Amino acid sequence: MEMSDEVLIDSSWVKVAGYYAIWDTHNINPYRVDGRRIRDTLTLKLTDPARQHFSRMPLGKTPITSGFTFRWGRWHFGVDLDLDTGDSVRAVFDGVIRISKWDGGGYGNYLLVRHYNGLETLYGHLSKPLVPVGTFVKAGQVIGLGGSTGRSTGSHLHFEVRYEGNPINPTYVYDFPDYKLRGDTFTITSALFSYYNRAVQRSRRGSSSSHNNEPTAARRVATHKVRSGDTLSEIADRYGVRVSTLKKLNPGLRNTLQPGKKLRVK
Secondary structure, three states, rough: EOOOEEEEEEOOEEEEEOOOOOOOOOOOOOOOOEEEEEEEEEEEEEOHHOEEEEEEHHHHHOEEOOOEEOOOEOOOOOEEEOOOOOEEOOOOEEEEEEEEEEOOOOOEEEEEEEEOEEEEEEEEEEEEEEOOOOOOOOOOOOEEEEOOOOOOOOOOOEEEEEEEEEEEHHOOOEEOOOOOOOOOOOEOOOOHOOHHHHHHHHHHHHHOOOOOOOOOOOOOOOEEEEEEEEEOOHHHHHHHHOOHHEEEEEEEEOOOOOOOOOOOOO
């Protein structure tokens, strides 16, 4: 569904990050915007007390167990925050649930929220999402329960911050040791996304390694090795392509995928 600057929630039209032109309930990054090519400097107003828009942390205590960096042959686009299965996970700003989905080979159960301030945040590996797509949520509202679903080696929250689909290091926005927002405003520039270049360089150097089947939007990969539980829509989402593109690149491809089979994705 495409929109201009409003989304219909409980029979009311609500403005949410008006400069977004797309409301997509399936793809994490449908925007096709390269953050490295942003020319202007944009300052987002993260909180707005006059309108009762505030900020909260996703967990009561949020020690980082893995950072925003290159690891295991791919770029880790968020931070991992320690928790116990069943812990409450909270929305960090006011907004609307844009995606509630299962990703068996990656995020597991995850939610993505579009916020009034222009950011979007993602909450992965949930044991149980608690709010459906289109739900308006307030900062601090419990939206899911922590877990270890998807590609996870233990209970934790995978937390991402994105601007027009481009991941931002969450530690630039939050001071996790002190459990607070770093400031009431946040400045968007192309420099925030310079890590894309490092990700591509690292991926090229490791292109002959066994990690070629680990997808990331920053890598220039050509094939994907199907894992049990993969779906065409999930694979298309991971590589930023359409399902129709996958079918064109792989003649005879069917919706039922065979584990171990390699698909051409680009």
